[in-house]
Amino acid sequence: MRFSIIAIALSLAASVTAAPLEKRIIGGTAAGENEIPFIAEFLSRNSPCTGFVVHPRAIMTAAHCMNNRGRTGVVYGSNRHKGGTSAHIVKWLPHPDYNRTLNHHDIGLVFVEKKISVKPANLYTPPHSYPKTGSKVVAAGYGDIKVAVGDQPPVHSEVLNKVTLYASSKTTCKNNYHDFLGDYQFCTDYKPLGHSVCHGDSGGPVMVGTGRDRYVIGLINHGVGRGIKCGETGGYQYHTYIKPYLPWVEDEIERFLDSE
Template identity: 30%
Template sequence: MFGLTRARSAAAALATAGAAALLAAPSAVAAPQPIVGGTTTTTSAYPFVMQVTDASQNQFCGGTLVSPTKVVTAAHCMVGETTRSVRVVGGRTYLNGSNGTVAQVSRIWIHPDYTGATNGDDVAVLTLSRSMPYTPAKYVSSSDTSVYAAGTTARVLGWGTTRENGSSSNQLRTATVPVVSDTSCRGSYGSDFVASDMVCAGYTSGGVDTCQGDSGGPLLVGGVLAGVTSWGEGCARAGYPGVYSRLTTFSDLVTAQVTS
């Protein structure tokens, strides 16, 4: 694999138990960032941003609430997971908090063609066993392709690390990054960039990006969910923007899950 996914490794997720462990560095084999170069924010400002955790509520990925009982996340976050092993936590700004709403997962849908993040199809939908009392996000339709115009400002959110192989953020963070043209992204990632399934966002000089622990979280354009944090070469490296699932491609499939 040319790049690395941005999910926190299982070992790192387990290491988050306890106050000291919350500052432990994620495993070097994972690469979704908690947001490098961003600022702190709250789940009150972004009520649809969810923590995806293990059964002990150790966060390892992010997700976006798109209906009271449906959460969009990354397929690579769910590989090897079961409904018993996963929880979704809403309304909790801090990883070490105890507030908010915790929901068990009754169904995990992973895109049937998913084989690896750099092959595309990196999207999953979780069905919750209880409704979340938070405002869901709107998401793009299959025809909303103009949101990916190069230079468009996008917003990313997550609890990932604040630098490559660094420490995770206890508080939800956010940053803005420009959408990168497909030609430029292909120049960075070659054949690992699948234009039909992926979109890149970031600065040529680097410095702002998602990172370990941010996988599955939202890429918002105009406040609407347009992408899912997927993978990248390291975090915030110059010349290597973050790679996100291009949600217009998967919108109809997501809708089928939301309405099922």
């Protein structure tokens, strides 16, 4: 039986090179307890990432988070680093068109053995649409909160952090990253300076609205700026826009459930 992932969520409640994201949310604030209950954290020494619950058996994250998954585990439902409930991963599924070099279609699903006990995120529904230039979005993730300086290592946050960002125009996104994929991505800039997301936050939700009216419209993908650190002027953050992928998400969840 075909289902709607949106219905489930509601019912249960000059060219530059793409740079690997560094490990921090900069200039953010701690998310409150249960403020983002659908958040998930992938625990890995090599490739820590964030994700979010989209179905009782599925977590969405960036496909590049699956490149070095190794012994990665996942926990969900807490604003504390390594907190929450642990889930056993049974399947990793990057999008079939994912291009690691160009960062295209950087989205994937992670299926777990048992039902997740938190309400899934609300995904794109009208009237929310592709973010307008200058519009406000909120991104969340588990990452470092202070940049490494000299011999001093970065400082890792012990709580989930969130940061307000502002959408750039498609023209700006394209001008700063020539492989920008139009309707499948959007970008945000580093204004005000000192506010950004980075590698440890990859796969985390990019949201609009608040409370029950909060919707996830994108997931954190990659940063652009040769030699530019997160939060510095001249850098942009690129995010996967979820709406075009919803049919694929629904089909794959249905296929997974039917295979059991």
